Amino acid sequence: MICISSIIHIFSVILLLSASLTSSVSIPEEFINCLSINSQHSIPSSAIYTPNNSSFPQILLSRAQNLRFSEPSTPKPELIFIPLNESHVQAAVICSKQVGVNIRVRSGGHDFEGLSYVSIIEKPFIVLDLVNLRSISVNIDNKSAWVQVGATLGEVYYRIAEKSNVHGFPAGICASVGVGGQITGGGYGALMRKYGLAADNVIDARIVDVKGRVLDRALMGEDLFWAIRGGGGGSFGVILSWKIKLVPVPETVTVFTLNKPFNTKLLYRWQQVADKLDENLSIRIQMQVMNASVVTSYIALFLGGADKLVQVMQQSFPELGLTRKDCIETKWIQSVLYLDGNPVNTSREILLEPKFSFRFYYKSKTDFVKEPVPEIALKEVEKRLLEEDFAVIVWTPYGGMMSKISEYEIPFPHRRGTKFKFHYLTGWSDGEKSERKHMEWIRGVYDYMTPYVSKFPREAYVNYRDVDLGLNNKSNTSVVEASVWGVKYFKGNFKRLVRVKTKVDPDNFFRHEQSIPPLLL
Ligand SMILES: Cc1cc2nc3c(=O)[nH]c(=O)nc-3n(C[C@H](O)[C@H](O)[C@H](O)COP(=O)(O)OP(=O)(O)OC[C@H]3O[C@@H](n4cnc5c(N)ncnc54)[C@H](O)[C@@H]3O)c2cc1C
Incomplete structure (x- = not known):
C-alpha cells in the first residue's frame, strides 16, 4: 500500500518538474513545438515571427491600420503565426489552447480598436495572421465565389470583374479592408440599398471551431452560421473562407x-x-x-x-x-475605384495592391x-x-x-x-x-x-468597433456587463449570440475586449 508521505513526495516532484519546465520553455517555443506535432503540413520558419526576429515589428505593422496601436507602449504579441493552409490554422487553435495563450485573429487588420493584433485586457497573446489565405474562386455560372479570408475586398471585386462586367458584390467601399473581418460584422457599401450587406449575401462558410475542426455550413449548423454573419469577429472560431452570392449589376x-x-x-x-x-x-x-x-x-x-x-x-x-x-x-468595377477616392479611369490593377488609406x-x-x-x-x-x-x-x-x-x-x-x-x-x-x-x-x-440619434438602445455598428461602449474583463465578463455594448451592436440578437456562444465555445476560448461572452454554466 502506498503511504501518504510517498504520495506527497511524488506530487512535489511533479510540481518541481512542471515549474522547471515552465521556466525553461518559453511560450513561443512551446507553441512552435506543439504546431509541428499537430499540423498535417510542415511549417516553414518564415511562417513564425517572435520579437527576437528583426522583421517582427514590420510584420506586426504590415496590416495594422490604426497607428494608435503601433506605439512602443502598445502591448505586443509573443508570436505572430502566418498559416499557409487550413491545417496550420487548425493546429494554431489546438496549440493556443494547449499552451494557454490568448489568440488574436487578423485578416485585413482594419479593426478600429486594433483588436486583431493587440490585447489590452490580457497577456500573453499571439497573433494569427491570415494574410496568406487569400485565394478567390469565382463561378459565374452559379453566381457565387469562394473567398479566403485574407483577401481584400479590392481583390474580390477585381476577380469578379475579371470574369464578368455584369456581376458584383455588395461589400465595403474601402478596397484594402479584409474579407475576413468585414463579413463577420456585416459589411456595407454603395450596393447596400439594392442588395443589403455583404453578410446578407453569404451562402456558406468554412470555420475552424474551438476543437480545431474544420466545419462548413452543413456541419456547423444554422445557429453558428447565423452568428458568424454579423455577430462580430473573434467570438466563434476562425473563419477560413466565405462562399458569397454574386449580384447583378448593369453594364453601365x-x-x-x-x-x-x-x-x-x-x-x-x-x-x-x-x-x-x-x-x-x-x-x-x-x-x-x-x-x-x-x-x-x-x-x-x-x-x-x-x-x-x-x-x-x-x-x-x-x-x-x-x-x-x-x-x-x-463600368461597375471602375465605380468601385471611384467611390474609394480614385479617378474613375484608374487602372483596376491597383485593387490588387491594397492601399492603406x-x-x-x-x-x-x-x-x-x-x-x-x-x-x-x-x-x-x-x-x-x-x-x-x-x-x-x-x-x-x-x-x-x-x-x-x-x-x-x-x-x-x-x-x-x-x-x-x-x-x-x-x-x-x-x-x-x-x-x-x-x-x-x-x-x-x-x-x-x-x-x-437612436435611443434605447443607442445603436452602433460593430464593424466600427468602439471600446468606449464597454469592455469585457479578462475571460469572465458577465453577460449582463457585456450587454451594455452588446445590445448597441446587436439589439435583441445579442441574447441569441450569447446562446450560440455558450453552445459552441462554453469556455470562452475565442475572446477579446468585445467578444460575445458565454453564459456561465
Ligand atoms: C479605412 C477603413 C475603411 C472601412 N470601410 C468600410 C466600409 O466601407 N464598409 C464597412 O462595412 N466597413 C468598413 N470598415 C470597417 C471594417 O469593415 C471592419 O473594421 C472590419 O472588421 C475589418 O476587417 P479586417 O479583416 O480588415 O480587420 P481585422 O482587424 O483583421 O479584423 C476585424 C475583427 O474581426 C476579427 N477577425 C478577422 N478575421 C477573422 C477571421 N478570419 N475569423 C474570425 N474573426 C476574424 C478580428 O479578430 C477582429 O476582431 C472600414 C474600416 C477602415 C479602417
Whole structure:
C-alpha cells in the first residue's frame, strides 16, 4: 500500500518538474513545438515571427491600420503565426489552447480598436495572421465565389470583374479592408440599398471551431452560421473562407460627386429623401473641413445610365441640382475605384495592391438616425468640425433592401426605421502627444448628438468597433456587463449570440475586449 508521505513526495516532484519546465520553455517555443506535432503540413520558419526576429515589428505593422496601436507602449504579441493552409490554422487553435495563450485573429487588420493584433485586457497573446489565405474562386455560372479570408475586398471585386462586367458584390467601399473581418460584422457599401450587406449575401462558410475542426455550413449548423454573419469577429472560431452570392449589376453605372458649401436646408432635405430614393441609387455625404470651411460632398452610385439618373433626381431630389454633365458613366468595377477616392479611369490593377488609406492615428464612433436631425443641431456640428484639425462625418443612407430584411435574419439589426448612419472620425499624426485632445473632441460630438440619434438602445455598428461602449474583463465578463455594448451592436440578437456562444465555445476560448461572452454554466 502506498503511504501518504510517498504520495506527497511524488506530487512535489511533479510540481518541481512542471515549474522547471515552465521556466525553461518559453511560450513561443512551446507553441512552435506543439504546431509541428499537430499540423498535417510542415511549417516553414518564415511562417513564425517572435520579437527576437528583426522583421517582427514590420510584420506586426504590415496590416495594422490604426497607428494608435503601433506605439512602443502598445502591448505586443509573443508570436505572430502566418498559416499557409487550413491545417496550420487548425493546429494554431489546438496549440493556443494547449499552451494557454490568448489568440488574436487578423485578416485585413482594419479593426478600429486594433483588436486583431493587440490585447489590452490580457497577456500573453499571439497573433494569427491570415494574410496568406487569400485565394478567390469565382463561378459565374452559379453566381457565387469562394473567398479566403485574407483577401481584400479590392481583390474580390477585381476577380469578379475579371470574369464578368455584369456581376458584383455588395461589400465595403474601402478596397484594402479584409474579407475576413468585414463579413463577420456585416459589411456595407454603395450596393447596400439594392442588395443589403455583404453578410446578407453569404451562402456558406468554412470555420475552424474551438476543437480545431474544420466545419462548413452543413456541419456547423444554422445557429453558428447565423452568428458568424454579423455577430462580430473573434467570438466563434476562425473563419477560413466565405462562399458569397454574386449580384447583378448593369453594364453601365453612373457616379457623381457634388461638393457643396455647408447648407443645413440641403442636409435636412437629404435626410428626408435619402432612404426613400430609388433602390438603384445611393447618395452618401462626406462632411469635412476644407480651407477653413465645412464642405459637404454628395457622392453617389446609380445602377443605370446618366439620363435615367437625372430623371430620378429631378423627381425625388431636385434640390441637389444634379445635371447631366455632373454624371460619369462607367463600368461597375471602375465605380468601385471611384467611390474609394480614385479617378474613375484608374487602372483596376491597383485593387490588387491594397492601399492603406487611413494610416494615421484615429478614433471613430457611429450612430444610427431614425428622424431627421434638426438644422439647429447641424449648425452646432459645423461649429465643432471647424474646431478640430482633421475630422470627417460620413452619412450613409439606409432604406431599400435594408428595410426589407428582418432585423433577426442575421445578427446585424439596424434595418427598418433607420434613415441613415453617422460615422464620426477624427485623425491625427503626432501620436500620443495630442491623443487626449482628439478623443475629447469626438466624445464631445457623440455626447452632443445624443438627443438626435437612436435611443434605447443607442445603436452602433460593430464593424466600427468602439471600446468606449464597454469592455469585457479578462475571460469572465458577465453577460449582463457585456450587454451594455452588446445590445448597441446587436439589439435583441445579442441574447441569441450569447446562446450560440455558450453552445459552441462554453469556455470562452475565442475572446477579446468585445467578444460575445458565454453564459456561465
Ligand atoms: C479605412 C477603413 C475603411 C472601412 N470601410 C468600410 C466600409 O466601407 N464598409 C464597412 O462595412 N466597413 C468598413 N470598415 C470597417 C471594417 O469593415 C471592419 O473594421 C472590419 O472588421 C475589418 O476587417 P479586417 O479583416 O480588415 O480587420 P481585422 O482587424 O483583421 O479584423 C476585424 C475583427 O474581426 C476579427 N477577425 C478577422 N478575421 C477573422 C477571421 N478570419 N475569423 C474570425 N474573426 C476574424 C478580428 O479578430 C477582429 O476582431 C472600414 C474600416 C477602415 C479602417
